[in-house]
Amino acid sequence: MLDLYDRRIVASLNSKYIDSKLAIDTLALALKKHSPKPGLLLHSDQGSQFASQEFTAYCKENAIVQSMSRAGCPYDNAAMERFYNTFKNEYICRYYFKTDEELNLGTQDYVFVWYNYTRPHSYNGGIPPSRVRFR
Template identity: 60%
Template sequence: MKIFPNLFRQKFQVKAPNLVWCTDFTYIRLSNGKMRYNCAVMDLYDRSVVSSLNSEYINTKLAKAAVEQALGAEKPGKGLILHSDQGSQYTSWKFVDYCKKSGIRQSMSKAGCPYDNVPVEHFYNTFKNELIYPNSFSSAANFSCHHHLTTMKHRQRKNLRQLPILALRL
């Protein structure tokens, strides 16, 4: 287990894309009582979700897979910082070693302080209020389909935010 210092102290302004990502997990209870877990990776620059994966297990494998997906999609340059909480998934030697080999610097929130990772906490609040609570998902497949569509919608919103203001007014 390895704990890293918090490099941000709740200052989440980033000057360019793919310099700093935040990551976290959330729990989703399906209507059949089974649990699913989501791991999201967010680019702090524009608060876009660059990766989001679901699993029946909350573990290092899911965290690593979400970061791998983000790296494959975004292809950031050297010096990427990944901010997370101090969950065992992020402090495990397997995850720490993966980050080191991938050229990722880790940053971690103070234990028990969700405000240190508030951008992802805010995303999960919106995610649950817009997708989870209004719907009843009876199976993992049903949830995954809706989740995929919501992730696509979020990426479309991100693209709209990047358009010049004049283009949005036309």
């Protein structure tokens, strides 16, 4: 999950399945770490995991407003897709992972050490997301 303000990844989990459980677990992790105010706007594509009854109910229970991309519109979710492209090119495609645990630990290191705190971002004028000050 990516914060559109500074392009910081606020939560990331891996799973063998892209389902509502993964979406809920990732959102729960983001909420636990960052405690946003009620009315948080959560943008996603129209994937079945985000449109599921379980996920939409979880959002309502936590005062989260869902916003979904229009069908077939790649621009609505461009920031997240850009992160995936960067993640795959800078990390996933460069290494071989023997175990799920190796992949999970490496992903957490890449995202929460390199990407958020060290890697320059053109969106932020060359500043890593963690160093962006409130505008």
